[in-house]
Amino acid sequence: MKKPLKRIQKKLNRLRGVYQPTALQLEVTNACNFRCTMCPFHGPEKASDRAVGFMKIQQYRSILQQFTELGGSFVIPQGAGESFLHPEINSMLTMAREEFDLQIGLNTNGSILTRDHMQMIVDLPLDEIGFSVEAIDPETFRAITGGDLRSVTENIHRLLGLTNESGNSRPLTRVLMVEQELNKAEVPAYVKYWIDHVDE
Numbered sequence: 001m002k003k004p005l006k007r008i009q010k011k012l013n014r015l016r017g018v019y020q021p022t023a024l025q026l027e028v029t030n031a032c033n034f035r036c037t038m039c040p041f042h043g044p045e046k047a048s049d050r051a052v053g054f055m056k057i058q059q060y061r062s063i064l065q066q067f068t069e070l071g072g073s074f075v076i077p078q079g080a081g082e083s084f085l086h087p088e089i090n091s092m093l094t095m096a097r098e099e100f101d102l103q104i105g106l107n108t109n110g111s112i113l114t115r116d117h118m119q120m121i122v123d124l125p126l127d128e129i130g131f132s133v134e135a136i137d138p139e140t141f142r143a144i145t146g147g148d149l150r151s152v153t154e155n156i157h158r159l160l161g162l163t164n165e166s167g168n169s170r171p172l173t174r175v176l177m178v179e180q181e182l183n184k185a186e187v188p189a190y191v192k193y194w195i196d197h198v199d200e
Contacts, residue, residue: 020070020071020072021067021070021071021072022071022072022073022074023072023073023074023075023076024063024067024072024074024075024076025075025076025078025079026055026060026063026075026076026077026078026079027055027077027078027079027080027081028054028055028060028077028078028079028081028083028086028089028092029052029053029054029055029079029081029082029083029085029086030050030052030053030079030080030081031052031053031054031081031082031085031086032080032081032082032085032109033082033085033109033111033112033147034082034109034111034145034146034147035145035146036132036134036144036145036146036178037143037144037145037180037182038144038178038180041080041081042080048080050080052081054086054087054088055086057088057091057092057095060077060092060095061095061099064095064096064099064100064102065100067100067102068100068101068102072102073102073103074102074103074104074105074127075096075102075103075104075105076104076105076106077089077092077093077096077104077106078106078107078108082108082109082111082112083106083108084108084112084113084117085112089117090116090117090120093120093121093124093126094120094124097124103127104124104126104127104128105126105127105128105129105130105171106126106128106129106130107129107130107131107132107176108129108130108131108132109131109132109145109147109152110131110132110133110152110155110156111147111148111151111152111155113155113158113159115158118155118158118159118162119162121159121162121171122159122162122163122166122168123166125163125166125168125170125171126170126171127170127171127172128170128171128172128173128174129159129171129172129173129174130173130174130175130176131152131156131173131174131175131176131198132175132176132177133149133152133153133156133175133176133177133190133194134177134178134183135149135177135182135183135186135190136186136189136190136193137149137186138150140182140183140186143182144180144182144183156173156175156197156198157197159173160173160197160198172199172200173198173199173200174198174199174200175190175194175198175200177190
């Protein structure tokens with residue numbers, strides 16, 4: 001068995017010089033506080049029954065170390081869950097920037113952002129942040145996500161205010177909507193509202 005393994009290792013070593021990863025999407029938790037109707041992980045027709053977990057910060061550091069050694073430069077610490085539910089998310093984002101000098105982007109539903117989260121986002125700063133805002137009407141938003149649109153919108157505007165006060169050009173901000181039967185009539189009003197507030 002040793003010879004085949006050595007041949008595989010040699011091939012991998014050769015490929016490292018050709019195929020170098022530049023970006024890494026890394027799920028730090030699969031926990032989520034929303035139950036979006038279209039979500040394959042937490043919605044009514046979810047395809048997975050994985051146990052809820054939170055990546056340990058030692059494992060996170062080890063992965064970032066390996067990623068940077070391969071030439072990686074951009075990390076997205078987010079997967080099937082809401083990253084800001086991770087109790088060590090501020091430390092994780094800070095580590096990515098200060099220890100590994102990585103660019104950072106992630107998406108969030110924006111519902112549980114605290115003042116500490118926002119200040120960290122601005123101070124680092126994150127390079128990109130996307131907000132999943134699935135409607136412009138509060139009732140539609142609740143029907144799709146189970147969440148409260150007002151609190152999400154207020155959090156986004158608080159973060160935008162802190163960013164403006166800091167004088168930073170980052171993070172780049174965007175809002176994201178999955179068009180579906182429940183919200184498609186709201187798309188024009190959605191675009192009209194957000195186009196003056198976020199970058200994309």
